[in-house]
Amino acid sequence: MTASHHELDLEALEQLSTGAHSMGTSAVQACEMITGAVVLATCNRFEVYLDVAEPPAPRPAVTERELQHAADEIARLIADASGVRPDVARSAFTVRSGTAVAEHLFSVASGLDSMVVGEREISGQVRRALDSAHDARTTSARLERLFQRASRTSKRVGHETHLGADGRSVVSVGLDLAEASLPPWRQAGVVVVGTGAYAGATVAALRARGCTDISVYSASGRAEQFAVARGIEPVTDLVDALGSADLVVSCSGAGTRRALVDATTEGPAADDAEPSALDYILQTAAVVTARERAAERAGDEMPERPLVILDLALHRDVDPRVGDIDHVLLMDLGTVRAHAPSTSSEPVRLARGIVSDAVRDFEDREAMRAADRVIVALRQRIESEVDAEVARSASTFSSEADVRAHEKSLRRLAGVLLHRGIVRVRDAARQGEPLDDVAAEAARIVTLRPGSAAVAASAPTGNPARDESRERSAG
Numbered sequence: 001m002t003a004s005h006h007e008l009d010l011e012a013l014e015q016l017s018t019g020a021h022s023m024g025t026s027a028v029q030a031c032e033m034i035t036g037a038v039v040l041a042t043c044n045r046f047e048v049y050l051d052v053a054e055p056p057a058p059r060p061a062v063t064e065r066e067l068q069h070a071a072d073e074i075a076r077l078i079a080d081a082s083g084v085r086p087d088v089a090r091s092a093f094t095v096r097s098g099t100a101v102a103e104h105l106f107s108v109a110s111g112l113d114s115m116v117v118g119e120r121e122i123s124g125q126v127r128r129a130l131d132s133a134h135d136a137r138t139t140s141a142r143l144e145r146l147f148q149r150a151s152r153t154s155k156r157v158g159h160e161t162h163l164g165a166d167g168r169s170v171v172s173v174g175l176d177l178a179e180a181s182l183p184p185w186r187q188a189g190v191v192v193v194g195t196g197a198y199a200g201a202t203v204a205a206l207r208a209r210g211c212t213d214i215s216v217y218s219a220s221g222r223a224e225q226f227a228v229a230r231g232i233e234p235v236t237d238l239v240d241a242l243g244s245a246d247l248v249v250s251c252s253g254a255g256t257r258r259a260l261v262d263a264t265t266e267g268p269a270a271d272d273a274e275p276s277a278l279d280y281i282l283q284t285a286a287v288v289t290a291r292e293r294a295a296e297r298a299g300d301e302m303p304e305r306p307l308v309i310l311d312l313a314l315h316r317d318v319d320p321r322v323g324d325i326d327h328v329l330l331m332d333l334g335t336v337r338a339h340a341p342s343t344s345s346e347p348v349r350l351a352r353g354i355v356s357d358a359v360r361d362f363e364d365r366e367a368m369r370a371a372d373r374v375i376v377a378l379r380q381r382i383e384s385e386v387d388a389e390v391a392r393s394a395s396t397f398s399s400e401a402d403v404r405a406h407e408k409s410l411r412r413l414a415g416v417l418l419h420r421g422i423v424r425v426r427d428a429a430r431q432g433e434p435l436d437d438v439a440a441e442a443a444r445i446v447t448l449r450p451g452s453a454a455v456a457a458s459a460p461t462g463n464p465a466r467d468e469s470r471e472r473s474a475g
Contacts, residue, residue: 001074001093002104004045005115008092009314011252014196016092017046019081023074024048024138026081031073033066036140038133038147042125043197044115044170045108048074048093049101049147051140071095102146102362106355109150110157115170115333116340117348118163123154146362153358160354163347170312171198171205173336174249178308181329182246189213191235191245193281193317194252195226202249202312203230215241219252219281238282242290243297248309250317252281281317282309287325312336364430371429374439378421382414 003016019026020041027037027050036051052062052070075090082089096104104113109126111118130147133139157163182188188211192199195218206214215233216223227234235241242248291307311318311332323330390407397403428438 001050001071001095002045002047003092003094004047004113005314007094010043010196010198010312011194012092013044013046015084016078016082016089017041018083019078020046021132022136023077023081024133025136026077027074028138030077031070033062033070034073036133036143037138038129038143040108040126040129042122043201047108049105049143050074051142067095067097099359099363102149102359103355105146105150106153106358106362107352109154110351110355111154111163112157112348112351112355116168116173116336118340118351119169120158121169123151123158126154127151142366145366149358149362153355156358157351157354161347161350163351168340169201169205170333170336171201171249173339174310174312174331175205175209177331177335177339178247178310178329181306181308183305185209185211187213188246189244190215190247190249191238191241192216192232193238193248193250194218194313195220195222196251198251198312199226199249200230202251203232217241239286239290240293242287242307243293245290245307246305248282248307249312250282250309251312252317280319282311282319282322284319284321284325287322287328291325291327367429367432368426371425374425375422377439378425379418382418386410386414 003013005013008016020039024037024039027034027048033052034050035053038049040047040049050070052067054062071093072086072090075093076086079086079089105126107113109123111120111122114122126147130139130144130151133143179185185206190206190211190213192202192214193216195216199216203214203216215235216227216230217235217238218226223234223236287307287309294307306327306329308329309318309322309331311330314333316332318330318332320330320332322328386407389410390403393406394403397406424441425438
C-alpha cells in the first residue's frame with residue numbers, strides 16, 4: 001500500500017504516517033491473513049508492505065477480495081492513528097500485489113521514484129525499514145528476500161550507472177541553486193517555514209554547509225518545539241523574520257493538509273476550489289512589506305542581494321506572484337526538477353533496465369520456491385502411496401525377497417513418475433501458470449493406484465531379465 005509525493009503533499013503524508021512506527025505490529029496483530037509487514041515512512045512517502053498468507057490446500061490462491069479486505073483493515077488502522085476517516089485513508093493509498101510490488105520497491109530503492117530522480121538517501125531508508133521490522137519482529141521470509149534484493153538492486157544501479165553519485169536530494173539541489181544568489185553560508189540568514197520531516201532535513205543540510213543563522217516559522221504553532229529540539233530560533237512574526245532573511249525555505253504544504261483534514265468532515269474538499277491569496281503561507285503582500293522593511297534597515301532603496309525563496313511544497317506554500325516582486329528570486333519544485341537528471345537520460349535508462357532484470361530474476365526465483373513447495377508435497381504424497389501399496393501387497397508374496405523386489409520396482413516407478421511431475425511443475429512456474437491447477441495435474445501424474453497397469457507392470461515375475469525389461473517399459 002503506497003502513498004507518496006505523486007498524489008499527496010508533505011504534511012498530508014506526515015499526517016497519514018502519524019502512527020507509522022507501530023503500524024507493522026498493528027497490521028500483523030489485526031488481521032490473521034497478514035503474516036509480515038514492513039513500513040517505509042519518509043518525507044516523500046508512506047508505504048506498508050504486507051505478506052499475505054497463502055490459504056491451505058485445496059483452496060486456490062488469495063483472491064482479490066481477500067487482498068482488498070487486508071487493505072481495508074490497514075486503512076482502518078491508519079485512520080485511527082492519523083485522525084482521518086477510514087475511506088479518506090483508503091483513498092490515499094495505491095494497492096499493488098504480485099510482480100507490481102517488486103517493480104515498485106526496486107524502483108523506489110534505486111531512486112527512480114523520487115522527486116529528484118537518482119537521489120540516494122532513499123536506499124538507506126529502505127534498509128532501515130527492514131531493520132525496524134526486524135526489531136519489531138514483524139518481517140517474514142518473503143519480505144526479507146524482497147527488501148534484501150531491493151537493496152542489492154539499488155547498489156548495482158549506483159555502481160553501474162553512477163546515477164545520484166553526488167547524493168543529490170530535493171533539499172540539496174534546491175540549496176545548490178539558491179547558493180549562487182546568497183552571501184557565504186556562514187553569513188546567510190535563513191528562515192525555514194514548516195516543522196515536518198522536510199524542514200528537519202533542510203536544517204541538517206544547512207548546518208552541513210556551515211549555516212548557523214537559522215530560524216523556523218510554523219503557521220500551526222509548532223515552531224518552538226521544533227526549534228528547541230534543533231537548537232535554532234523560533235519566530236512568530238513571519239513578515240518581520242523575512243525582513244532580515246537572505247533565504248526562505250518553505251516546505252509546510254499547508255494547502256493539501258487542509259484538504260485532507262477537511263475530508264474528515266462534510267462538504268467539498270478544499271482542493272476542489274481555485275486557490276486564493278489566503279491559501280498560501282507566504283503571500284505577496286507579506287513579501288512586499290518584508291522587502292520594504294529590509295530597505296529601511298539598509299538605508300537604501302533595496303538591499304543589493306535579492307531575497308531567495310525556495311518553495312519545496314508540492315502544492316505551493318508561496319503565492320506564485322511573489323516571483324514578480326523586484327529583487328525577489330522564487331524557485332519551486334519545478335525549478336529543482338529541471339536541474340535533476342532527466343527521466344529520459346542514459347543513466348536513468350540503464351537504471352530502469354537493471355531494475356527490470358532484477359524484478360524478472362526475483363520473480364523467477366520466487367516462482368521456483370513456490371514450485372519447490374508443490375514438489376515437496378508431491379514427493380510426500382507418492383512416498384505415502386508407495387508405502388501403502390507395499391504394506392497392502394506384502395501378503396501376496398511368498399518370500400521376503402519378493403516383497404523387497406516388489407518395493408524396489410515400485411520405488412523406481414515412483415521416481416520416474418515424480419520426475420515427470422517435477423518437470424511439469426517447474427515448467428509451469430517458469431511460464432507463470434497457476435500452480436494450484438498444475439499441482440492437481442501433477443498429483444494425477446504421480447498417483448499409484450492398486451491394480452492399475454502401472455502397478456501390475458512393476459510386479460516381479462521371478463524372471464530377473466523380464467522384471468528388468470518391465471521396469472524399463474513402465475518407466
